[in-house]
Amino acid sequence: GTETQPETYLLERSRVTRQAEGERNYHIFYQLLAGASAAERQRWRLLPAASAPYVSGCVSVPTLDDAAGYAEFCEALGTFDAKAEEREALFLCLSALLHLGDVDFSEASSPVRGGGPQVEPVDPARLQVAAEL
Numbered sequence: 001g002t003e004t005q006p007e008t009y010l011l012e013r014s015r016v017t018r019q020a021e022g023e024r025n026y027h028i029f030y031q032l033l034a035g036a037s038a039a040e041r042q043r044w045r046l047l048p049a050a051s052a053p054y055v056s057g058c059v060s061v062p063t064l065d066d067a068a069g070y071a072e073f074c075e076a077l078g079t080f081d082a083k084a085e086e087r088e089a090l091f092l093c094l095s096a097l098l099h100l101g102d103v104d105f106s107e108a109s110s111p112v113r114g115g116g117p118q119v120e121p122v123d124p125a126r127l128q129v130a131a132e133l
Contacts, residue, residue, distance in 0.1 A: 016054060016097065024058045027069060032094055035070025044095035045129055054101035092133045099130035 019025055033049040040046075049059045060066070077087055103126050105119040121127040 019057055022058055024061070025055050028073065028094060029055050029098060030066040031070035031073055032091065034066035044091055044133065045099065046095060052098050052101055054098055096130045096133040099126065099133065102126045103130065
């Protein structure tokens with residue numbers, strides 16, 4: 001018979017925002033960008049991988065088929081009986097994370113008591129896209 005073995009992965013939060021030279025971010029980001037249908041790309045407002053700061057450093061690897069990885073991931077979700085709403089919520093969250101990579105902040109003075117430093121988005125529209133997802 002077929003035997004399955006669990007795999008353990010270390011999911012480092014810092015890896016989302018920066019990677020070492022030649023290293024990729026989480027595979028699911030590349031798989032999503034390569035394998036999502038046109039309708040999904042529109043619904044999740046996905047941009048090409050080369051335009052997404054969190055994945056633009058090392059977009060493709062010759063030995064990996066990211067589109068096939070996306071199809072395999074979606075199939076695996078079915079194995080776990082993930083409902084359509086749960087799948088959609090997952091991909092919306094992943095898309096929002098990718099969009100957050102487009103948000104830059106600058107320091108500004110606070111208009112409230114004391115006028116201390118605060119940060120604000122350079123382009124609020126980019127932050128709005130992530131928030132809407």
